[in-house]
Amino acid sequence: MHGTVHPLQPVIPPSVEALDVVVHRARVPVWMPWPLPVGWLFTGVAYAGDDRSGGRATAVACSGPGPLGGIGELLLVAEELGVGLGARFAGIDGPDPGAHIDVSHPPQAKVLAAGRPTPLWHVRAVPDDRAVFAGEARGLWLWAIVWPEQSGLLMYDELVLTDLRDAGTEVELVPCGALSPRLL
Numbered sequence: 001m002h003g004t005v006h007p008l009q010p011v012i013p014p015s016v017e018a019l020d021v022v023v024h025r026a027r028v029p030v031w032m033p034w035p036l037p038v039g040w041l042f043t044g045v046a047y048a049g050d051d052r053s054g055g056r057a058t059a060v061a062c063s064g065p066g067p068l069g070g071i072g073e074l075l076l077v078a079e080e081l082g083v084g085l086g087a088r089f090a091g092i093d094g095p096d097p098g099a100h101i102d103v104s105h106p107p108q109a110k111v112l113a114a115g116r117p118t119p120l121w122h123v124r125a126v127p128d129d130r131a132v133f134a135g136e137a138r139g140l141w142l143w144a145i146v147w148p149e150q151s152g153l154l155m156y157d158e159l160v161l162t163d164l165r166d167a168g169t170e171v172e173l174v175p176c177g178a179l180s181p182r183l184l
Contacts (some may be wrong), residue, residue, distance in 0.1 A: 006053070014045070014178070015176055019164065022055060023164050023165050025054050028140050029163040030060060032164055034162035037157075038065075043176075043177045043178060043180040046058070058077065059085060062075075073146065076143070091127040097141075100123045107120055109133050114163050120134060130147045130152075131155070133155055138163075
């Protein structure tokens, strides 16, 4: 009924080595804000796929000071159409944002993804504890899920996303924190 189901692999605790494993297995971008916002840390990575077909969806978690105080968490998901990893973390049914976004109106946020301006629309009907944005980058879904909901203000800044598959040795400079419980 749903087509191919790509298995979610075990969550990998944050380390440069873990990031390297996912970067080398991924067939989709491994998005990370780069440079990371001031005080933010890389807090985990996950992917969906298998050893034969590679990672068809990736999720990178980061956390740091929220724009209105407290701790904010950001989860960036890149996925092929129909995988559903972003929808899972967003807390909505189905494999994609579909009817939960209104692309007939201007986007509510924009990021720079791999050097290209990328519009993101606010996803409606998500749990109250998060803000969710979705759009398209490199022909794939790009999701930005932010906890708590008021930390969604982070998405209105000039957020620059880098595909870590293209980053080279910069990956070795990523500051790591504790594993984000959002990935589990």
